[in-house]
Amino acid sequence: MKKNQLLFSILLLAVFCFSCNEKISLNTSLSVDKLLLNSKINPTAIESEAPLFSWVANAEGYNKSQSAYHILVASSVDKLNETDADLWNSSKVESDKSTFVTYQGKLLKPLQTYYWQVKMWDESGNASSWSDIQKFEMGLMYEANWGEAKWISLNKDTRTSPYRFRDYITGNMKKGKPVEGFAAGYFRKEINLSKDIENAQVYICGLGYYELYLNGEKVGDHVLDPAPSNYDKQAYYVNYDITEQLNSGKNAFGIILGNGFYGQNISWNGDPESNKKGVSYGPPTVRCLVKLNYTDGASSDFYTDETWKESTGPIVFNNIYGGDTYDAHYELGDWTSVDYDDSAWGNAKEAAPKVNKISAQQIPAIKKLKEFEPQNVFKGADGEWIVDFGQNIAGWVKLNVKEQEGQLIEIITTEALLTNGKDIFQGSTGGGANGMPQIYQYICKGDGLESWEPKFSYHGFRYAKVKGVSRKPDADMIKAVLVATDIQETGSFECSDDLFNNMHSISKWTIVDNIHGIPEDCPHREKCGWLGDAHAFCEYALYNYDMYDFYKKYMEDIRTQMRPTKGHNNPDIKFQVPTMIAPGKRTSTYAKIDWGVATMYLPWYNYLYYGDDTIVKEYYPEMKELTNFYLNFKGENGIMQDGMGDWCPPRWDRRKNPSAMECDPIISANAYFYDVLGIMETFGKMNNDAAFQSKMKSEKEALKGAFNKEFLVNIPGTEHKWYQSQTATVQALQFDMVPEQEIENVVNGLVYDIVEVKGGHHSTGIHGNRYIYTVLSKYGKADLAYNILTTPNFPSQTYVMNSGFTTWPERQFEWETMEGPTNSLNHPMHSAFSAYFFECLGGIKSSQKQAGYKQFTVNPEFPSQITQTKVIVPTPYGNIKNDWTFETGILSMTFEVPFNTEAKLVLNESEKESLKINGLSFYDFQKEYKSEVIENTNVVLGSGSYKIEYKKNKKP
Numbered sequence: 001m002k003k004n005q006l007l008f009s010i011l012l013l014a015v016f017c018f019s020c021n022e023k024i025s026l027n028t029s030l031s032v033d034k035l036l037l038n039s040k041i042n043p044t045a046i047e048s049e050a051p052l053f054s055w056v057a058n059a060e061g062y063n064k065s066q067s068a069y070h071i072l073v074a075s076s077v078d079k080l081n082e083t084d085a086d087l088w089n090s091s092k093v094e095s096d097k098s099t100f101v102t103y104q105g106k107l108l109k110p111l112q113t114y115y116w117q118v119k120m121w122d123e124s125g126n127a128s129s130w131s132d133i134q135k136f137e138m139g140l141m142y143e144a145n146w147g148e149a150k151w152i153s154l155n156k157d158t159r160t161s162p163y164r165f166r167d168y169i170t171g172n173m174k175k176g177k178p179v180e181g182f183a184a185g186y187f188r189k190e191i192n193l194s195k196d197i198e199n200a201q202v203y204i205c206g207l208g209y210y211e212l213y214l215n216g217e218k219v220g221d222h223v224l225d226p227a228p229s230n231y232d233k234q235a236y237y238v239n240y241d242i243t244e245q246l247n248s249g250k251n252a253f254g255i256i257l258g259n260g261f262y263g264q265n266i267s268w269n270g271d272p273e274s275n276k277k278g279v280s281y282g283p284p285t286v287r288c289l290v291k292l293n294y295t296d297g298a299s300s301d302f303y304t305d306e307t308w309k310e311s312t313g314p315i316v317f318n319n320i321y322g323g324d325t326y327d328a329h330y331e332l333g334d335w336t337s338v339d340y341d342d343s344a345w346g347n348a349k350e351a352a353p354k355v356n357k358i359s360a361q362q363i364p365a366i367k368k369l370k371e372f373e374p375q376n377v378f379k380g381a382d383g384e385w386i387v388d389f390g391q392n393i394a395g396w397v398k399l400n401v402k403e404q405e406g407q408l409i410e411i412i413t414t415e416a417l418l419t420n421g422k423d424i425f426q427g428s429t430g431g432g433a434n435g436m437p438q439i440y441q442y443i444c445k446g447d448g449l450e451s452w453e454p455k456f457s458y459h460g461f462r463y464a465k466v467k468g469v470s471r472k473p474d475a476d477m478i479k480a481v482l483v484a485t486d487i488q489e490t491g492s493f494e495c496s497d498d499l500f501n502n503m504h505s506i507s508k509w510t511i512v513d514n515i516h517g518i519p520e521d522c523p524h525r526e527k528c529g530w531l532g533d534a535h536a537f538c539e540y541a542l543y544n545y546d547m548y549d550f551y552k553k554y555m556e557d558i559r560t561q562m563r564p565t566k567g568h569n570n571p572d573i574k575f576q577v578p579t580m581i582a583p584g585k586r587t588s589t590y591a592k593i594d595w596g597v598a599t600m601y602l603p604w605y606n607y608l609y610y611g612d613d614t615i616v617k618e619y620y621p622e623m624k625e626l627t628n629f630y631l632n633f634k635g636e637n638g639i640m641q642d643g644m645g646d647w648c649p650p651r652w653d654r655r656k657n658p659s660a661m662e663c664d665p666i667i668s669a670n671a672y673f674y675d676v677l678g679i680m681e682t683f684g685k686m687n688n689d690a691a692f693q694s695k696m697k698s699e700k701e702a703l704k705g706a707f708n709k710e711f712l713v714n715i716p717g718t719e720h721k722w723y724q725s726q727t728a729t730v731q732a733l734q735f736d737m738v739p740e741q742e743i744e745n746v747v748n749g750l751v752y753d754i755v756e757v758k759g760g761h762h763s764t765g766i767h768g769n770r771y772i773y774t775v776l777s778k779y780g781k782a783d784l785a786y787n788i789l790t791t792p793n794f795p796s797q798t799y800v801m802n803s804g805f806t807t808w809p810e811r812q813f814e815w816e817t818m819e820g821p822t823n824s825l826n827h828p829m830h831s832a833f834s835a836y837f838f839e840c841l842g843g844i845k846s847s848q849k850q851a852g853y854k855q856f857t858v859n860p861e862f863p864s865q866i867t868q869t870k871v872i873v874p875t876p877y878g879n880i881k882n883d884w885t886f887e888t889g890i891l892s893m894t895f896e897v898p899f900n901t902e903a904k905l906v907l908n909e910s911e912k913e914s915l916k917i918n919g920l921s922f923y924d925f926q927k928e929y930k931s932e933v934i935e936n937t938n939v940v941l942g943s944g945s946y947k948i949e950y951k952k953n954k955k956p
């Protein structure tokens with residue numbers, strides 16, 4: 001009896017202790033709120049064999065962080081437990097890493113669905129509950145999984161519409177030549193399903209743009225699919241779940257196939273009678289696979305092959321630059337519905353395009369994002385109607401018209417009016433560069449109200465001249481549709497100055513208009529991915545949008561764009577070097593240093609802002625080789641003899657006024673290269689490449705010495721120094737190239753040139769304008785930065801706004817002196833300066849040592865004219881929020897630090913002495929909460945919500 005009582009007591013004690021432990025270890029205020037795989041929620045078509053797990057957690061209190069995690073991955077929900085997880089059971093891993101944790105389980109198989117969840121422990125060892133269950137679906141992964149699916153193409157061009165031709169004229173051509181391009185193809189096939197469907201997935205790759213239809217309805221909401229690429233080396237497919245769209249019995253599939261950038265055999269080809277191959281990859285072609293899984297466990301495939309029927313149709317012309325022509329006389333009826341009579345159609349042709357690799361498209365799709373109604377409608381000088389939509393966008397027009405049979409309606413889209421406002425001005429959109437003006441054409445069938453919008457082209461425009469309508473256009477007749485990659489806006493900025501708020505808005509518009517699967521230079525004349533433009537606005541884009549997958553995709557465009565290129569000093573050596581443009585066959589020359597450094601900058605920025613090093617490791621060999629290529633340009637003076645130049649400074653025209661580029665291209669290129677050598681030193685360390693790391697350190701030190709010896713000069717008549725231009729001086733200060741003892745002289749030299757020589761104006765192009773306001777703020781000249789931006793006189797951003805632009809123009813000209821604004825009026829490289837709003841006014845920057853905002857600095861530097869700023873900065877850990885006001889010398893911040901991160905509040909000694917946190921003096925706060933002081937005066941704060949006040953010492 002005593003023995004049983006003893007056993008019972010021991011058991012009771014054990015249960016009690018277990019309960020106590022559970023009570024101690026379980027923290028109900030600690031929760032995992034958001035799970036992502038490869039930075040997506042419940043993604044489909046994952047193709048990486050080692051995907052990356054991330055989660056966002058929340059916990060009440062301060063200085064909360066993760067100390068361990070446990071991940072489970074299983075092939076079914078039933079198996080998702082610590083005993084049965086059949087793919088991966090990480091067990092408890094002691095780590096504070098909660099972003100981009102690499103999968104380390106069993107081999108993931110194509111076309112399978114997997115389930116996962118995570119739990120975590122905080123800094124005190126308290127455990128969260130298991131998270132909600134998430135899933136991810138694998139893609140095709142390998143070529144073999146396309147099975148019997150064939151590439152099909154239009155077998156015969158049967159177009160007869162007289163409107164299938166457009167005029168093409170460029171270069172030395174004296175008059176236009178009629179061109180028709182490749183025809184849009186229409187393909188269809190029916191399938192009869194005798195079993196119940198459990199799941200149905202479509203995998204479709206268009207070489208050229210496509211639209212997929214099922215039973216009379218379009219599949220998905222994508223347009224202009226897929227993203228452009230170097231198609232012969234890398235193409236992209238898209239996955240759709242069509243389970244709910246399928247019917248029992250008969251189902252009809254249809255595909256419309258346009259040229260896109262793949263079948264671009266008109267623009268950039270010179271004289272169409274010259275027989276140049278041009279930039280086309282060939283006639284457009286498509287490949288489609290439907291995987292059918294039945295409720296009885298069976299499965300089957302349905303796919304494109306020569307048994308599909310084909311025809312031409314009402315899209316009688318389509319060109320990515322020229323636009324679409326739709327002749328409604330040639331409509332095909334309900335051709336995507338079952339039991340359609342396609343007896344007059346031919347059979348598709350099996351094609352064999354050169355494609356090295358097909359991968360799932362991971363970036364967001366291009367979609368129709370917003371519609372705009374006419375803001376003003378008036379007659380132009382020729383009596384035709386002109387519609388002003390109020391905003392320069394990228395996209396197309398949408399028509400609802402009722403006209404007679406055979407009536408041609410023609411819409412010419414432009415960015416601008418003549419300076420006198422009496423007519424459209426086609427200076428930037430008239431086709432001078434690519435040979436085709438922006439025109440949409442619709443030929444009416446005359447049977448009542450007809451609705452139409454294009455499918456295979458997009459334009460950059462604000463205005464539309466409408467010809468062929470019998471009444472004044474209104475919102476019922478015509479709208480403009482914004483069409484762009486659906487990048488999600490995740491950050492925000494606003495401040496007490498409406499000028500800055502408007503600049504921020506214009507900067508965002510200029511980026512959104514230029515994201516169509518690649519970072520473009522403009523959405524009309526060229527639509528090219530110039531590397532220099534891409535790295536110029538990258539940081540500002542990362543502050544505002546989720547660009548995680550986007551820059552990974554664009555790095556693949558750059559890699560597949562690389563060509564064997566002879567070394568400069570050693571022509572016997574060939575390096576793999578990108579061209580100035582990626583992707584595509586319009587290449588320009590090899591990428592000069594200041595453009596080619598995008599190859600290093602884009603992985604660096606992606607790593608810095610997200611903290612995922614996979615992009616660095618993936619492209620390290622290419623970055624290393626390109627760095628060595630540029631080192632091959634080193635002259636006897638230690639300077640790389642290469643560079644494109646500080647593009648588009650005020651009044652600069654490379655033909656009429658080349659001297660307006662104040663900064664020598666060699667100087668600005670070497671400043672960039674110095675910064676990149678430091679980045680490559682870091683990348684060498686990250687890739688355990690000690691020899692290259694050491695080489696980069698040595699080259700960087702050598703270049704700094706050579707740069708200062710060659711370019712740092714006295715400004716005559718003053719005690720100041722500079723690097724012979726505003727841009728070079730700004731770059732040298734930004735990249736820490738200035739000898740410490742010369743910093744004050746150089747800052748004063750920059751200020752002297754701005755104020756005394758240039759009358760309070762900048763003279764920078766894209767290289768200098770990215771950093772000039774940040775640099776001035778850093779060195780106590782924030783009010784001067786404000787004055788440069790807001791002066792109403794040319795040149796300034798305010799001058800551009802006062803000129804009526806809603807996006808940033810390519811050139812910095814005095815517009816009122818011109819007949820109309822030439823060159824592009826929508827160039828995102830000029831949005832780059834707006835990173836200043838986040839990094840200076842908002843004061844938020846990610847640490848380089850703990851990237852991805854694992855640690856970040858908080859240091860608002862702002863002009864006296866700004867009294868309030870609110871920013872949200874997205875991070876993989878959650879949002880950083882900083883809302884501050886400045887009044888009577890006191891900076892008051894409402895500030896949020898995400899879980900598992902820490903903020904470094906940058907202060908000087910007197911600011912630290914006046915610091916109050918949540919109403920407590922810093923010293924009292926330190927007693928109550930954990931916090932530390934580093935670098936003598938800077939204060940480190942862990943996660944939590946803070947009310948911070950201190951006397952802000954504005955730099956003189």
